[in-house]
Amino acid sequence: MKRRVLCVISFLLIILAFFTFVSPKVEDEMATLVDARKRQNAGNGRSIQISTIALLWRDSDERIYSISEGKGWESGLRLSELSPMKYKHESWLDHVELAPGDEYWYVYSASRTPVLGGAVKKVTISKGEDTYLIWSPEAIAPIRDTPPTVTIGGDAFHGGWIPGSDVTIFDPPPEPEPEVVLPNSMDLISQKDNVALVSINAGNLPFFEHSVWYTFRQSIGEDVRIYSLNDVHQLTSSLPWIAGVGSALVCSMILCASAWIVTSKKGYSKKILLTHVVLIAVLLASLPLLLKCFDLPASLMPSESILDISHYAEELGRIRESMALMEDATVDSLLSSATAVSVLVVAICITAVCIYSSIAIFRTYKKSK
Amino acid sequence: MKKLRSLSAVFLSLLLCAICVVPFLYVLIASFKALDGEFTLKYYYEVFVGQSQYLFRFWKSMALSICISLGQVVLSALAGYGFAKYKFKGKNVLFFILIILMILPLQVTLIPNYVILEKFNMINTYFSLILPALVVPLGTFIMTQSYKAIPNSVIDAARLDGCRLHEVLLKVVIPIGKNALICTFLLSFLDAWNMVEQPITYLGEFTKYPIAVALASVPPGDPTVLLVACVLVTIPPLCLFAFFNRELTEGIALGGEH
Numbered sequence: 001m002k003r004r005v006l007c008v009i010s011f012l013l014i015i016l017a018f019f020t021f022v023s024p025k026v027e028d029e030m031a032t033l034v035d036a037r038k039r040q041n042a043g044n045g046r047s048i049q050i051s052t053i054a055l056l057w058r059d060s061d062e063r064i065y066s067i068s069e070g071k072g073w074e075s076g077l078r079l080s081e082l083s084p085m086k087y088k089h090e091s092w093l094d095h096v097e098l099a100p101g102d103e104y105w106y107v108y109s110a111s112r113t114p115v116l117g118g119a120v121k122k123v124t125i126s127k128g129e130d131t132y133l134i135w136s137p138e139a140i141a142p143i144r145d146t147p148p149t150v151t152i153g154g155d156a157f158h159g160g161w162i163p164g165s166d167v168t169i170f171d172p173p174p175e176p177e178p179e180v181v182l183p184n185s186m187d188l189i190s191q192k193d194n195v196a197l198v199s200i201n202a203g204n205l206p207f208f209e210h211s212v213w214y215t216f217r218q219s220i221g222e223d224v225r226i227y228s229l230n231d232v233h234q235l236t237s238s239l240p241w242i243a244g245v246g247s248a249l250v251c252s253m254i255l256c257a258s259a260w261i262v263t264s265k266k267g268y269s270k271k272i273l274l275t276h277v278v279l280i281a282v283l284l285a286s287l288p289l290l291l292k293c294f295d296l297p298a299s300l301m302p303s304e305s306i307l308d309i310s311h312y313a314e315e316l317g318r319i320r321e322s323m324a325l326m327e328d329a330t331v332d333s334l335l336s337s338a339t340a341v342s343v344l345v346v347a348i349c350i351t352a353v354c355i356y357s358s359i360a361i362f363r364t365y366k367k368s369k
Numbered sequence: 370m371k372k373l374r375s376l377s378a379v380f381l382s383l384l385l386c387a388i389c390v391v392p393f394l395y396v397l398i399a400s401f402k403a404l405d406g407e408f409t410l411k412y413y414y415e416v417f418v419g420q421s422q423y424l425f426r427f428w429k430s431m432a433l434s435i436c437i438s439l440g441q442v443v444l445s446a447l448a449g450y451g452f453a454k455y456k457f458k459g460k461n462v463l464f465f466i467l468i469i470l471m472i473l474p475l476q477v478t479l480i481p482n483y484v485i486l487e488k489f490n491m492i493n494t495y496f497s498l499i500l501p502a503l504v505v506p507l508g509t510f511i512m513t514q515s516y517k518a519i520p521n522s523v524i525d526a527a528r529l530d531g532c533r534l535h536e537v538l539l540k541v542v543i544p545i546g547k548n549a550l551i552c553t554f555l556l557s558f559l560d561a562w563n564m565v566e567q568p569i570t571y572l573g574e575f576t577k578y579p580i581a582v583a584l585a586s587v588p589p590g591d592p593t594v595l596l597v598a599c600v601l602v603t604i605p606p607l608c609l610f611a612f613f614n615r616e617l618t619e620g621i622a623l624g625g626e627h
Binding site for chain 2: 306
């Protein structure tokens with residue numbers, strides 16, 4: 001009876017130890033990344049103007065958010081809504097006015113839709129090369145990566161005299177073709193149907209979908225999704241490490257079960273049992289090192305649970321389909337190679353532990369006979 | 370008539386058992402239910418994976434409780450041996466005081482302890498929880514009663530064989546009184562694991578609170594998270610009881626024999 005209880009306790013302890021190591025990493029990865037700016041108190045009682053990029057959508061409403069230090073269970077940096085009394089925005093203006101008052105940190109841009117009271121992580125934005133995949137549920141209008149030339153004045157108009165009449169009828173001016181105009185920093189790589197690939201030399205790192213969308217918000221819809229291929233690369237390169245973390249848990253469980261089987265035989269070797277315990281300890285101790293080896297991209301993380309597999313499947317599936325449409329196999333090959341390496345890592349770890357456990361059990365049985 | 374009696378005894382035991390078990394079963398079942406009544410693991414994710422604070426506090430409480438229990442076991446074993454096997458002036462008075470201290474509610478000693486701890490600059494440190502908890506009289510009482518059951522002839526024989534005091538304790542007395550020792554360990558562990566008033570009084574910072582205290586302020590967003598946290602809190606006492614249940618019952622029975 002005691003042995004069985006001890007086995008259950010060991011399983012529980014392994015699970016608890018595993019989650020103790022993993023949960024801070026999950027908490028860190030699930031925190032919303034924010035580019036926070038300080039609202040300085042000018043001291044002269046004047047309001048300051050900030051870009052409308054700071055207006056973030058949540059529940060069909062545009063608001064400005066601030067960050068503050070949480071208390072109790074919600075300690076650390078937390079997101080809260082800035083009181084509407086503290087800012088003013090008129091829909092026809094391209095800026096928001098922050099009312100004079102105390103100093104505080106407001107969210108200039110964020111990696112995802114804000115969650116009130118959610119944990120946030122302040123990041124410093126740097127610049128770097130990136131490629132954006134623009135996906136729209138409908139066909140995207142032609143993308144132009146140079147601003148249109150504007151001619152001032154001009155006398156071209158369609159129309160003419162109708163003989164015998166005092167009335168002049170003019171043809172209506174032709175409707176301009178709808179088009180998406182890219183900012184100067186971006187170059188169009190290719191475009192097909194509802195997908196476009198755009199490269200940028202000095203893109204914001206980390207990638208915030210909302211800030212990129214904001215740069216051409218006037219010519220694309222709200223339901224357009226923009227993905228960073230750098231982030232896709234980051235996610236795929238993390239997969240083998242994640243597989244390693246998962247393997248550590250499974251291998252610890254296998255070793256625990258094996259130790260239970262070994263100790264069920266009379267006259268079992270204490271050395272074998274000790275080796276099992278040491279191996280479990282080593283596997284659990286390796287977790288912090290494994291977890292330090294990767295960082296997941298904020299733009300591809302689910303909003304609620306990190307284990308939301310359907311979210312990853314949907315996002316990666318969409319990216320793969322879009323890239324296939326563009327006849328670009330980079331993402332496909334990245335994903336398949338990362339999956340292959342991950343499966344290999346899991347297979348090697350589990351096979352090695354299974355072989356070791358089998359030998360230990362076989363030896364113990366042989367000795368007991 | 371005899372059959373009726375046994376049937377009513379069984380019924381009463383089942384009723385008592387249900388009264389004890391039903392709240393725990395309710396917590397366990399409700400922790401898997403979403404607000405709409407459907408099965409979900411969302412709240413377990415929240416407590417075990419989503420937030421690191423729950424497990425960190427759990428381990429913090431575990432370390433604190435183990436420190437207190439081990440310290441109490443050592444002190445109780447030594448003090449119990451003194452009370453059981455030595456004759457000295459004022460022994461009965463001291464033992465009487467010990468029993469009175471045992472009866473006294475915890476709240477009575479909170480303020481004097483606070484004043485003493487403040488003088489030693491120990492407020493807001495974990496020492497303020499560990500040090501006063503080391504000298505709880507229940508352990509000494511249990512160990513005294515247990516050691517009284519050991520015949521003096523056994524100890525004399527060990528002395529004649531050349532054992533010194535610490536050898537008598539380690540090789541003879543403690544192995545014989547093992548059950549009482551485990552019982553003391555378990556009771557002090559449960560006491561330390563469930564302590565609420567002491568951390569609130571002696572620790573000022575929320576970050577230092579053990580899990581039993583911090584649970585009271587789980588954000589009221591979703592009460593099911595609290596239920597899952599309660600399941601987490603019950604794991605160590607349940608495991609310890611499942612593992613040591615025979616020693617615990619024997620230890621308590623032995624303590625009551627004298």
